Amino acid sequence: MQNVLILGAGISGFGAAHVLLERGCHVVLSDLHGIADQKEKQALADAGAVISTGEQKKTLLNGMDTVIVSPVIPRENLIVSAALALGIPVLSEIELAYRVAKAPILAVTGTNGKTTTTSLLGQMIRQAGIPYAEAGNIGRSLSREAESVPAEGLIAAELSSFQLEFIDTFRPRAAVILNITPDHLERHHTMEAYAAAKGRIFENMGSEDSLLLNADDAYTPQFAEKASAHVYLLSTSAKVEEGAYLSAEGMLRLRIDGRDIDLVPEKELQIRGHHNVEDALAAAFLAYQGGVPLSAIRDALRSYHALEHRVEYVRTFRGVAYYNDSKATNTDAAEKALGAFHEPVLLIAGGHDKGTPLTSFMQCVRGHVRQLILLGQAAERFRQAAAEAGIDRIVMAKSMEDAVQQAAAMAEPGDVVLLSPACSSFDMYHSYGERGRDFKRIVQALS
Numbered sequence: 001m002q003n004v005l006i007l008g009a010g011i012s013g014f015g016a017a018h019v020l021l022e023r024g025c026h027v028v029l030s031d032l033h034g035i036a037d038q039k040e041k042q043a044l045a046d047a048g049a050v051i052s053t054g055e056q057k058k059t060l061l062n063g064m065d066t067v068i069v070s071p072v073i074p075r076e077n078l079i080v081s082a083a084l085a086l087g088i089p090v091l092s093e094i095e096l097a098y099r100v101a102k103a104p105i106l107a108v109t110g111t112n113g114k115t116t117t118t119s120l121l122g123q124m125i126r127q128a129g130i131p132y133a134e135a136g137n138i139g140r141s142l143s144r145e146a147e148s149v150p151a152e153g154l155i156a157a158e159l160s161s162f163q164l165e166f167i168d169t170f171r172p173r174a175a176v177i178l179n180i181t182p183d184h185l186e187r188h189h190t191m192e193a194y195a196a197a198k199g200r201i202f203e204n205m206g207s208e209d210s211l212l213l214n215a216d217d218a219y220t221p222q223f224a225e226k227a228s229a230h231v232y233l234l235s236t237s238a239k240v241e242e243g244a245y246l247s248a249e250g251m252l253r254l255r256i257d258g259r260d261i262d263l264v265p266e267k268e269l270q271i272r273g274h275h276n277v278e279d280a281l282a283a284a285f286l287a288y289q290g291g292v293p294l295s296a297i298r299d300a301l302r303s304y305h306a307l308e309h310r311v312e313y314v315r316t317f318r319g320v321a322y323y324n325d326s327k328a329t330n331t332d333a334a335e336k337a338l339g340a341f342h343e344p345v346l347l348i349a350g351g352h353d354k355g356t357p358l359t360s361f362m363q364c365v366r367g368h369v370r371q372l373i374l375l376g377q378a379a380e381r382f383r384q385a386a387a388e389a390g391i392d393r394i395v396m397a398k399s400m401e402d403a404v405q406q407a408a409a410m411a412e413p414g415d416v417v418l419l420s421p422a423c424s425s426f427d428m429y430h431s432y433g434e435r436g437r438d439f440k441r442i443v444q445a446l447s
Contacts, residue, residue, distance in 0.1 A: 001025060001066035001089075007056070007079060008070025009035045012093035012163075014044070015141020016068050019100055021047045028064070030056055030079075058082045068093060071137070071162035092166035094159060097142035099169070103131070103153040105146070106286040109164065109201050110178025110214075112333045113279045114138075116271070117178060118158035120283040120304050125154050128296035132156060137163060154290045161197035171204040174289035176212040176234070176282045180219040181332035195219050205229035210289045212243055212282060234281055236274045244281035246274075252281055252301065254288055261294065264301045271306045273340030280304075309436035311337050311420075314443045319413025322443045325420035326436030330354065331361035334422035338368040343416045346371040346407045348397070351423030351435070353378035361422060362389035371395070371410055373403050377427040400428070400435070404442045417443075 004020050006013050009031035020027050021044070030052040035041045045051055052060065056079050061067070067083045067090045075081070083090050098105065108117045115138055122134035131153030133145035138158040146155050157172070164170075180195050202211050202223070211229035213220045216237060224231045232243035239245050244254050252263040263284055266277055284297050306312050307327075314322040321343070328334040329351075338345060347369045353376075362385050365372060374382050375397040386394050395410075397403035407417045419439045421432075429435040 003064050004028070004066045004068060005030060005060055005064045005079075005083075006068045006070075007031075007073045007077070009037075009041075009051075009053075010070050010072070011139065011141050012143075013068075013070045014040050015144035016093045016096050017044050017049050018047070018141075019096060019143045019147055020068075021049060026050075028052060028060065030060055032056055061086065061088060064088060066091060068096060069166055071160055075165065089168065090166055091168055092163050094136060094142050094157070094163045095167045095170050097135075097146040097155075097157075098167075098171065100143060101146040101149070101155060102151040103133075103146070103149040103155050104173035104290060105155045105157050105171075106290050107157045107159055107172035107175040107201055108178070108282070108286070109159045109161070109198050110176070111181045111330065112336060113178045113275060113282075114158045114160075115327070116276065116307060116310060117176065117279040117282045117286075118156050119307055120280060120300060121156040121286050123304055124283060124287040124292050124297050124300040125156060125290070127300045128292045130154055130292065136160075154292070156286075159201060161194055164200040165197050167200055167204075169204060170200075171206075172201065172209070174210040174212070174286050175201050175205065175229075176286060177201065177214065177217075177219075177223060178234075178278065178282060179214050179217050179332070181330065195222075199223055199226065202227045202229050210285075212285050214278070215240060215243075232285065234278060234285070236277050236281070244285040246277055246281065252277065252284065254281075254285060256288070261288075263294075264298055268302050270302075270304060272311055273336060275336035275339070276306075276311075309432060311340055311418075312436070314440050317408070317443070317446050318411075320408070320411040320415050320417055322417045323419070324436045324439050324443075325418060326425070326432045326439060328420040328422060329424045329432055331356055331358065331422045334420040335361055335364045337418060337420040338364055341368070341416050341418070343414060344370040344412075346373065346411055346415060346417045348373045348375065348400075348403045348407060348417070348419045348439075349422050350374045350376040350379045350382055351421045351425050352376065352427040353381060353423060358382065358385035359389070362386050362391065365389070366391050369393070370415070371407070373397055373407055375400065375403050375428075376421070376423060378423045382422075400438050401442050404439065404446070408446055 135145035215233040215235040233240040
């Protein structure tokens with residue numbers, strides 16, 4: 001590629017532009033909106049990039065041999081459609097990352113748990129003193145980070161379905177698909193298309209590569225049938241022939257080449273819930289496949305703490321524990337958070353409605369939640385679904401402040417107040433992080 005159009009001036013767009021400019025490419029960076037990061041904009045312009053903002057016309061493709069798209073750019077985009085019609089390759093930034101990377105890539109995808117798994121994997125590699133990068137959907141440009149890692153290092157990559165949609169030769173050394181549950185149907189339209197996008201993670205992997213699939217996930221059989229990689233299984237409910245599992249006595253184990261490898265007891269983990277045990281097992285498997293010593297894997301498992309906004313303990317006030325799980329932007333993530341608690345839960349849920357089915361979620365709420373507190377755009381649809389599921393312990397809140405105050409008034413010592421919205425945040429906040437920080441601010445102010 002010599003003449004490249006990059007669509008989208010976000011983290012991945014900026015990263016791709018820097019990487020390509022360093023390689024002497026002619027780069028046009030186009031964004032439908034203005035570019036907020038003026039420092040990056042100026043640095044790229046000084047390096048020779050052509051910056052284009054505002055209306056995107058097909059003339060942007062004139063003279064271009066490649067288009068690189070940011071994750072937010074769908075296949076239906078006017079420029080993407082025109083490029084494909086003209087036979088111009090359309091690639092994601094992670095494809096560029098693979099082409100410039102010298103070190104093996106250990107890749108993580110799935111609906112939920114990606115960031116925890118990738119972050120824990122990064123800690124294992126760091127603990128071993130191995131050169132590494134931790135990037136991708138986790139919030140850092142994979143191409144920009146990958147090119148700086150030497151061949152003897154490792155790259156921990158979190159990958160979304162959006163990023164995987166436009167790969168070509170991308171091939172990780174080892175990969176995991178943690179789970180597939182309804183999400184992003186506004187982009188992919190059907191579960192089949194969403195699962196197919198996730199499944200692209202292994203389409204170029206060969207028999208010498210390692211693919212870990214969740215033994216309890218409905219899509220695993222079809223993935224296993226299609227994969228040319230060596231398939232291993234992940235389970236927290238049963239022993240597996242090859243892969244990673246939680247034993248009946250509560251030991252995290254790898255099973256490789258017919259032998260069991262003890263890692264750590266579940267009780268020694270600092271993160272709660274079976275979903276986090278899955279993430280820990282997945283990270284340990286990838287690290288082991290990457291050659292990370294077992295001592296570093298075990299040390300990281302024992303010392304790793306939950307990331308912000310992921311079943312994050314905030315404080316205990318009047319005997320009630322408050323947890324921030326603002327990252328739960330879909331129902332499956334919220335169900336998993338509820339499963340982490342044996343105590344009575346007062347659940348704060350709702351936000352921007354993705355329109356996903358609620359039947360399974362409300363059955364989980366009925367079994368785990370003493371009081372349901374709803375807010376945001378989705379509140380009324382959630383209330384109706386809860387009522388249809390036979391839940392009558394429902395209150396409506398006008399704001400996050402109102403929700404926390406109502407929860408505090410109803411909670412009793414020994415209870416848990418959990419923010420796990422099962423919705424994205426865009427009706428009330430700019431991001432799940434802003435939502436979580438607001439929740440924590442309000443909880444810390446309780447007196």
